[in-house]
Amino acid sequence: MTQAYHTLRFWTVIIGLSIVMSSLCIGARLIDRSGDLSHRISSFWGRLLCRLNGIRVEVEGLEHIRPDRAQILIANHQGFFDIFGLSGYLPIQLRWVAKASLFRIPFVGWSMRASGYIPVERDSRKKAHQAFMASIEKLKAGYSIVIFPEGTRSADGIIGPFKKGSHLMAMRARVPMVPVTLIGSGRIIRKGSGAIRPGPIRIIIGKPVEYEVIAAKKEESVLEALRETICANYRLHAPTPPPAESEGKPSTGV
Template sequence: MIKSARTFSYLFGYLPIAAANLAKFKKRKTGMSQEEYSKLIHSEPQKWASGIMKRTGSQVEVSGLDYLPEGPVLFVSNHEGNFDIPVLLSSIPKPFGFISKEEVRKFPIIPSYMEEMNCVFLDRTDRRSAFKSITDTIGKLHEGHSILIFPEGTRSKGQGLKEFKAGFMRIAKEAGVPVVPIAIEGTSRIMENNNNQIRPARVKVQVLEPLTPQELDAAGVKAAQLVRSRIEQALADVQ
């Protein structure tokens, strides 16, 4: 109960500071390169996410950061729990946006930051929104921004890897960027498996070797399964 209160107090209590910093960052945008501004914007969510993870008392082990290539990439990760995003924001030094539920727009301040991070919003009840999210993501990648996607669509809550929705491969192929698989294990033990009470957990994040556009093209219709298999094997190795 205490860790839950501390975590959520920090989560929402930090928002006024984040809003003030965002205003400062926007003023500095003129004259900065896209890469410089992306790093500046990423620094605040990274700090916020690190503070959240510290208050959960969890230990996060990260491997494979040497695999991170230059330029835009499509990060493809399994989706175990609600703490996947804070864990990845605090662990991955490369700036990225992500595909998020449309409902997040109802929160204060957070959507403004997400827009600057080049996140894409998706309304799962609207097929046109789903199509637009794909084209928007391709556009972000073409502009040079990296994007994270959870192709399972919903949290597994530690109950095994779900099937991947195939749309992410269309994004990767049309954008012509590398796919960087990520295997994340242990986030469901922070909250989902504790009746939504926050408890410390050991979390392991594995950044796996990228798949180049050429490798994805060569895999053809099996490309999505290839990405999923690499993540599945990495998760199995943790057990």
Template sequence: MKIFYYIYTFYVWFIGGLLFFLIALFSILAMSFISPKKFRPVFTFLLRQIFNIVFIRVKVEIPDDFDYNQRYVFMPNHVSVLDAPLMVSYMPQFINALEAKEHFDWPIYGTLIKKWGNISINRKSVQESIKSIRIAESKLKNENSIIVFPEGGRTKTGQLMKFKKMPFHLAQEAKVAIIPVGASGIFSLNNKGSWLMKPGKIKVKLGNPIPVEKVTSLSSKELMEETREQILSLIEYI
């Protein structure tokens, strides 16, 4: 069985990686002429095909009363390298991500996320992090939703880690609702510290929004705890 997973892992990194590379090049070129928002349907369709080709089935549950015209701060749990393409592909809105500064220096991928409008954040500098928050606030005011992983990094155990305060300050200062997101099944397919991949199923479940009134009335600590409880309730250990 282990040999199968080694072969499958090679298939994912070679075929999936090659497809992502080609999609990234095409997208960088396309977004030189088309805005990311207009290009989103094409981009997300292409990314979803990678998941299909590598035999990872994704199911998404969105609340029936989800308001597609509102802007939100989406907060999912962070498990794997699969999380970023997964969230961009399957979130119900165009989203910009707060992303580690070093990612913007990576060949091709760095150019892609710059074109998409993601926001660089230096986790080692408080001053630079504050600047990133201001940029994120500006995007929220311009009707873009934001996605940020409140743990600030990938879990090594599959369990939800301690949250950072910064994402909650962002939601409070921008006065926007938070959408808790629970992603299940990813840890068994790939996890931090391992290149090994397995085929399988992923479930992404969006919770009900934590309304603006609650976001602004709670302390950042209370808001953090409320969001954490909701994310935990959305995660299914499948």
């Protein structure tokens, strides 16, 4: 099947599902104000998008995820399907921190609000701080948070420097940080393109860095260890690891 066919099918499926599933998410919020039911619908939505578009998702290390406690998932950001893969195939209640512009998209944004996700205005320090505090409250309430510390999708697969924020969040909420490596999603929809190339996604979940370790070590040391775990798993499992990946020094910030 041609790339044009896969692309047409993807956009047809995502538009149709967005209308149906977002309506269900909004209706679920009227029944369950916590957003838990809405997120379960969003999770099913993510799995459907992957399956209907021929995207096979493989998850390793689920034993490192505990559904009975909050945690901060620290993941590299490879592509558009990262969100569908993580939301659809991780069996925990997630709350996403996403740029506010996504919340203004009809249907999609409405379902994000219904699911209790957190909008952030990155150009406003005050609103960014409000999103930071809202994230801590979600963690204290028992929900896990996903953070892409690179801040944007990688255009070439290379894992970029991490930005600050998640370490302090873990300290404030007293929760562990879990490294998550995403492989393959960047090849499906390349940054700056709307064309679809179906392929597999691999999600590798590493051992968590517990709160006691986070509190005992410097920020740079914790973040360097998390990034190195993500990079090591990427180098080990990626079909063609970017040559510059092994050369880049870990950043000192998330």
